[in-house]
Amino acid sequence: MRIKSSPPTVPGSVHVVWDESLMAYNFGAHHPMQPARLDLTARLARELGLFDLPAVEVIPSVLATDDELATVHSREYIEAVRHISAHPDDGGPAWGLGTEDTPAAAGIHEASARIAGASLTAADSLLSGTALHAVNFSGGLHHASRNRASGFCIYNDAAAAIARLLDGGTSRVMYIDIDAHHGDGTESIFWNDPRVLTVSLHETGMRLFPGSGFANEIGGPGAQGSAVNVALPDTIDDGGWLRAFHAIVPQLAGAFEPEVIVSQHGCDSHHLDPLSHLGISVDAQRQAAVDIAELAVRHCGGRWLATGGGGYSLTDVVPRVWSHLIGIAAGEPVPVTRPVPEAWREYVDTTYGIDAPRLMGDDVDVWWRSWEVGYDPNNDVDRTVVATRKEVFPLYGLDPWFD
16 A cells, blocks of 8 residues: 555644743753754744644643643642652652653653643644644653653643543543554553543564553453554564554544544654664654544544654654644645755754755655455564454454454
């Protein structure tokens, strides 16, 4: 199967939640989670003209309140983060803060609450009907659980947005996570909630943090099938990655019938990313965003909330992938053959001394075999897909071999 030239044009507006205050989420100069990822994305999107599209409205973030955070985090945890934010020398390993991955930092409560506020603002845009699509590329902090920070994540903004959608009357939310790392925090928060279907495609936990997300992790006793995990081999390439996506996600979307899709677009699955081992291109990540947008049109009347996530190739990958995400959400996808604006490349050269990519894609042919052509028992990806389908598909009345 070949990449489609463009997604369908989406009626209505897209809200992009962005302002520079979101860059306060900062663990220090030597930490992979650099706020420059966000700055470079916003600069590239602006140079591409995405912020000036008629459908796009850029709106500022707000600070999530403690009550709003408490829809997905415990009061004790929020208070602990507040204390450590004011007194970072106190550490806080019992809460997951003060570690090498997630250091204690001054002001981190407010910075984290602002990212959560951005995703809550995006959710409100969908609930009010002022936008069909909303993007918070600063968000996607999917490792934070109810009582613990983890993997660079303190407050789980995507989970907070899902909770807001549910509280606002949404009956079913499908969460699709394509980060290289298992979306464990979001999954755990909704583990026992059958209204939320969490689907995570990630590098196997046998090889990568957080060491979880296997096919047999399918949700709590009252919500069997609400968690779906695709633990991909670290040898995977574009074709295998997209084959796995299309062998599982569209079928479950059709069976679950979500009213809103929330997606996490961590781009650390790229072959240049320093923190994972996968071999995915910008082009394939763009294709996955196209496919998720089409699922939202098909099942949710277009209602789609997209976040960022991981991604640590600062200049080569993150800004291109998330600019593509904005363009797709706006119904104006950026061609992978389009040159990267020279002004942005000059900024990267001047600021970072790096020769930035010249094209918006990686100049690859994105192609995958659809599941219908047959299962290969000698293929690592196919074995992974079958393991997940056998665990979950029967719970939705689907045939794991033929649907």
